[in-house]
Amino acid sequence: MLSYLVRRLGWVLLVLLGVSIITFTLVSLIPGDVAIFYAGPHASAQVIAETRHSLGLDQPKPIQFFHYLAKTLHGDLGQSATLDEPVWNALLERVPATAALAVAVIITEMVVMFIFGIVSSLYPDSLIDRAVAGFAAMGVSLPGFWVGIMLLYFIGYKLSWLPLGGYGDPWIVYLILPAATQGVPGGFWYARILKASLVGTLHQDYVRTARSKGLAQRLVVIRHALPNAIIPVLTIAAMDLGQLFGGIVVVEAVFSWPGIGLMAYQALQALDVPLVIGTVLFTALCIALLNILADVLRVLVDPRVRLA
Amino acid sequence: MQRSELSDVPAVLPGTGIGTLDDEERAMAAAAKRRSTWARLRRQRVAMACLVIILIFVLAAILAPLLAPHDPNFQFDSGLTNDGHPLGSTPFFPLGTDTAGRDVLSRLLFGARISLTVGVLATLLTVTVGVALGAVSGYFGGWLEIIITRLVDIMLAFPVVLLGLAAAAIFTPSVLTTIVVIAATQWMYMARVVYSMVLTLKEWEFVSAARAVGVGDWRIIWRHIAPHLVPVAIAYSTLGVGISILLEATLSFLNAGVPQPTASWGSMIAAGKDYYREDAALMLYPGLTLAVVVLAFTIVGDGISKAVEAR
Numbered sequence: 001m002l003s004y005l006v007r008r009l010g011w012v013l014l015v016l017l018g019v020s021i022i023t024f025t026l027v028s029l030i031p032g033d034v035a036i037f038y039a040g041p042h043a044s045a046q047v048i049a050e051t052r053h054s055l056g057l058d059q060p061k062p063i064q065f066f067h068y069l070a071k072t073l074h075g076d077l078g079q080s081a082t083l084d085e086p087v088w089n090a091l092l093e094r095v096p097a098t099a100a101l102a103v104a105v106i107i108t109e110m111v112v113m114f115i116f117g118i119v120s121s122l123y124p125d126s127l128i129d130r131a132v133a134g135f136a137a138m139g140v141s142l143p144g145f146w147v148g149i150m151l152l153y154f155i156g157y158k159l160s161w162l163p164l165g166g167y168g169d170p171w172i173v174y175l176i177l178p179a180a181t182q183g184v185p186g187g188f189w190y191a192r193i194l195k196a197s198l199v200g201t202l203h204q205d206y207v208r209t210a211r212s213k214g215l216a217q218r219l220v221v222i223r224h225a226l227p228n229a230i231i232p233v234l235t236i237a238a239m240d241l242g243q244l245f246g247g248i249v250v251v252e253a254v255f256s257w258p259g260i261g262l263m264a265y266q267a268l269q270a271l272d273v274p275l276v277i278g279t280v281l282f283t284a285l286c287i288a289l290l291n292i293l294a295d296v297l298r299v300l301v302d303p304r305v306r307l308a
Numbered sequence: 309m310q311r312s313e314l315s316d317v318p319a320v321l322p323g324t325g326i327g328t329l330d331d332e333e334r335a336m337a338a339a340a341k342r343r344s345t346w347a348r349l350r351r352q353r354v355a356m357a358c359l360v361i362i363l364i365f366v367l368a369a370i371l372a373p374l375l376a377p378h379d380p381n382f383q384f385d386s387g388l389t390n391d392g393h394p395l396g397s398t399p400f401f402p403l404g405t406d407t408a409g410r411d412v413l414s415r416l417l418f419g420a421r422i423s424l425t426v427g428v429l430a431t432l433l434t435v436t437v438g439v440a441l442g443a444v445s446g447y448f449g450g451w452l453e454i455i456i457t458r459l460v461d462i463m464l465a466f467p468v469v470l471l472g473l474a475a476a477a478i479f480t481p482s483v484l485t486t487i488v489v490i491a492a493t494q495w496m497y498m499a500r501v502v503y504s505m506v507l508t509l510k511e512w513e514f515v516s517a518a519r520a521v522g523v524g525d526w527r528i529i530w531r532h533i534a535p536h537l538v539p540v541a542i543a544y545s546t547l548g549v550g551i552s553i554l555l556e557a558t559l560s561f562l563n564a565g566v567p568q569p570t571a572s573w574g575s576m577i578a579a580g581k582d583y584y585r586e587d588a589a590l591m592l593y594p595g596l597t598l599a600v601v602v603l604a605f606t607i608v609g610d611g612i613s614k615a616v617e618a619r
Contacts, residue, residue: 018462023474030478141603143554143574145561146595149581153588239464246467250558254581261470265562268473276477280470287465 004299008292015288017069023277024068028061030273039081054078077278082270087278091260097167098259101248104179105186112187113233117194122221124199136192139185144247148181148254165255178255182247193236197229204228231302238294241287345539348615355611358604365601369420376414377402380571383409394587406576406590407583408569415571416597422572423598426487427553427605431545433491434552438498439534439541445499446506447529457503460496468493469558476564486565490555498544502537509533539616546612550605557598573598 035052036043043051059067071078077087120129155177156164167174201207202225210224211217249261256262260279267275350356368375378384378401388394388409395405403412445456472489479485509515510533518528557574559565561581566572568579573594580590 014458015462015465018458019465022462022466026474026478137603137606138599141550141554141606142599143557143561143577143595143602145558145581146577146591146598149577149584149591150588150595153584153591157585242464242467246469249467249469249473250562253562264470264473268477268562268564271477273477276474280466280474283467283470284465287467291465 005292005296008295012285012288012292016072016285019281019284020069020072021065023281024065027273027277043081072281077281078274080267080272080275080278082267082272083275087274090263090275091278091282094258094260094263097257098248098252098261100171100175101178101252101257101259102244104175105183105244105248105251108179108183109187109190112184113190113194115191116188117191117198118221118226120191121195121198121202122217124195129195132188132191132195135185135188139188142185144182144185145250145254147185148178148251151177151181152255165257167256167258174255174257178251178257181254182244182251186244186247190233190237194229194233197232198225201225201229227301231298234294234298234301238291238298241290241294245283245287345612345615349611352611352614355608358607358611361600361604362608365420365604366424368417369424372417372421376411376417378411378414380414380418381410381569384411385409394583394590396587396589403593404587404589406579408579412576412590412593415576416573416593419571419573419576419594420597422483422566422570423553423556423574423601424549426483426490426556426566426572427549430487430490430494430552430556431548433487434494434548435498435541435545437491437495439502439537441495442499442502443506443529443533443537446503447510447525447533456499460499463493463496466493468555469562472555472559472564473562476559476562481559481564481567483566483570486556486559489559490552494548494551494555498541498548501540501544505537505540506533509536539612543609543612543616545609546605547609550602550609553598553605554602 035048039048039051075088077091079085080087080090083090116128116132120126120132123129152164155161162177163174165174165177198221202221204225207220207225210220215223245261248259249264251257252259252261253265260283264276264279267279384401384405386400386409388405394407394409395401397404401411401413403416406412406415441456441459445453468490471493472486475485475489475492515528515532518532523532553573556565556572557577560572560574561578563578566575568575576594577591577598580587580594584591
């Protein structure tokens with residue numbers, strides 16, 4: 001287990017290196033004077049000169065890269081061109097809101113997934129099973145931002161049941177619509193995967209044994225089949241973490257939820273390049289770390305993985 | 309949004325003995341297979357209905373200049389009320405006007421051109437890159453395999469949307485950058501599928517036979533392995549067009565995709581989003597259009613996968 005974790009940590013470093021190379025390349029591709037670009041659209045000549053110096057732009061590219069990498073490893077992601085603070089600080093301020101939203105989305109997804117995944121595996125080809133399949137297909141085909149605005153329009157504006165986005169007191173009320181926008185379609189999607197996995201598990205010998213000793217179908221599914229059926233779902237969900245965060249960026253922009261996604265969106269409108277790039281780097285790192293967490297979780301759920 | 313279903317496209321293994329036939333017989337066998345795949349697809353009524361929907365939209369996009377009642381970018385003086393609000397449906401503007409007094413129906417029709425073009429071109433690029441890198445890494449192995457599979461893993465850690473924002477911050481947003489960003493964040497799924505397929509395919513006897521008679525590596529990949537990848541690539545492409553259209557809309561919504569005033573469904577939703585309280589129709593029309601088209605591509609893609617799987 002320990003050597004496994006060490007290996008996975010090495011992998012995170014590799015991801016970080018790769019991501020740094022990609023963002024560095026992106027920045028190198030900026031047409032014209034990078035310093036002017038990096039200092040932001042309203043920077044004075046002095047700020048531009050300082051930016052050029054701090055970016056080490058007078059040095060050759062490989063040295064620039066190692067400079068960049070060393071700074072990144074120290075958590076120095078540069079200075080925001082618009083917020084008047086280091087990118088790292090700006091990110092840390094916004095992380096709690098994004099984390100809260102991510103957790104709310106995951107909880108919503110899990111609730112929807114378990115309810116509808118189990119029900120549709122108990123009654124395959126029933127009306128509800130087909131409805132779940134339909135919702136899952138719609139969930140991946142409907143644009144998330146559009147669903148969000150429609151929810152804002154009907155539930156927030158027409159019915160006035162919930163606030164029209166933003167953040168306030170009590171905060172949980174402001175969290176409901178953003179979490180539902182992403183969590184419900186995602187939940188139906190995973191419900192399909194869980195159902196497929198459950199149906200496969202139900203043919204296994206140990207399930208037949210459970211059934212032959214007279215257990216009710218409901219108990220067979222929940223107690224015996226579910227723990228095994230959940231493992232492939234976890235694997236897929238871990239692979240989808242990038243998509244999850246991508247979706248959260250959009251949802252934050254729609255609902256003005258004050259997380260790092262909204263910040264990146266606003267930074268783009270203000271052409272604050274260091275802030276946008278810093279957010280990309282930071283998020284990629286978070287996803288790599290969360291992937292390790294998902295691995296550990298998988299080992300805890302499935303003892304067979306330990307042998308591998 | 310793209311989810312991992314695409315990495316689960318099943319590896320389709322070749323029928324036995326194909327490699328021993330001569331060219332003519334091989335062509336005939338392949339044609340028969342294509343016909344039976346098509347026959348299986350035709351039996352799926354919903355998928356066929358969706359295929360018809362797609363064809364209607366493609367036709368509408370091609371014929372947009374003939375079908376559209378107005379210039380999509382013209383701001384009509386008569387297109388706004390006296391206090392500057394968009395119009396509802398009128399005989400002159402069948403679906404009303406947007407906040408700049410432009411005809412919504414014309415913009416939807418011309419938007420179909422941009423959305424479908426971006427969807428198709430981005431998918432072509434995605435599939436080309438994905439198949440090439442997947443096949444090369446699977447066939448040759450060694451350091452190529454290590455670099456490419458690591459690159460796939462690293463790119464998978466990137467949230468698509470954020471990379472799109474970064475690209476938009478650095479390059480001027482345009483149709484071309486949108487296409488490149490979509491392909492840059494989608495090729496890994498195709499590469500993974502192709503990689504695992506080629507790993508199996510290259511162990512087949514017809515590959516060893518070809519190698520034994522001195523056929524070169526590149527020719528083996530092109531003539532003997534690539535044909536087996538075609539069905540999966542087609543199934544993926546169909547799903548991929550839907551996903552790419554959705555991504556284009558998402559990026560355009562964040563002002564990181566197709567720039568205003570060019571009409572794409574995403575940019576129309578983006579333009580209508582600040583106005584949804586006054587007139588939700590501005591969001592409703594492009595959103596529903598988008599949803600119908602993406603859903604149609606998803607269902608047809610699933611249908612093709614099923615038809616291919618059944619072989």
